[in-house]
Amino acid sequence: MARLGKLLLLPGDGIGPEVMAEVKKLLGWLAEHEGTTFAVEEDLVGGAALDAHGSPIADSTMEKAKAADAVIFGAVGATKHDANPFHLKPEQGLLRLRKDLGLFANLRPAMVFPALADASSLKPDLVDGLDILILRELTGGVYFGEPRGIEDLGDGRKRAIDTQVYTTTEIERIARVAFELSKKRAGRVTSVEKANVMHTGILWREVVTRVGRDEFPEVELSHMYADNCAMQLIRRPKQFDVIVTDNLFGDLLSDAAAMATGSLGMLPSASLGALGGGGRRKSLFEPVHGSAPDIAGQGKANPLAMLLSFAMALRYAFDQGGLADRVEAAIASVLDRGWRTPDIMQPGKRAATTAQMGDAVLAELG
């Protein structure tokens, strides 16, 4: 048996535990059929943690997260906690994980399985087989830069300030992640900023160019202004492999790219931190969707975003690209065979519950 490392499962709230149940089945399958195991722990986060001990994530859970090679996260958010003060909202559990694990790189793939090309808001031939990765800087830029705030000008008017700020170090580390990731893909990086009108854009371009030239000469690097990138994502999305960009532009461009894929229930994500001992990065893998209280407990949740997030963990946290490819291929086959949860249902296709979809993926894996 090959034990790959330590996993912390945090199912969270709403449909989180339902989709995490399908990851647990996959873990069972990997142990039984591949002899691949993990040291697995599970704990509470979000509303579930608030209910148990009054905090959206306990210090003991944070310790487990720091000790893990990868955190597999479901979703947080529960209507009963909506009126809580800010620091007691379920979402604070996720924010603390991101902050305390130093997760500065957010990976949002936009993949379109051929069977779902019709579900995209773009023409099927533009997105059929799409496989791009948007890498967003997550802990710097205009969402954190100082000074920030709203000041009273004293004459009935106010003035609001946000500051876009990036240091060489912040740009270097996200650039390195982009180049490294591209080597596991098609080997092309598009760096996106607005060097035409922003000083942070000028520094961004300068630093990414230097890191690429000095450390990753084998990767093909190009540059694009963010407004043009937004257009190109809608016009011809398949031209990209890895897009690396700052926090603000990444927020917008990853959501735009997501729409090409059709459904929230199909979108995985990963967040990576600094390189630690043994050459591994701290990492957290989670579906893009939330806790979906409107469908929780009804067996309607699509587990594929969660399973695809776990496939990202296999690829990026444990260097098991082959296994990740097989999980993704099994998902593509299940969709080809017509299995659909309600969110991706199309006329004439086979209705599946959350558990049936998970079972179909395992059956496809063999």
Ligand code: NAD
């Ligand atoms: P949501 O993503 O939970 O749901 C939006 C819509 O998409 C809903 O109609 C839902 O039924 C559907 N949906 C989402 N995931 C699905 C899946 N796997 N299968 C089928 N349908 C799916 O977003 P929301 O409704 O804005 O927020 C609900 C709660 O989740 C809130 O408390 C919010 O704060 C929280 N939230 C958490 C995260 C996170 O944990 N990372 C992200 C977004 C929202």
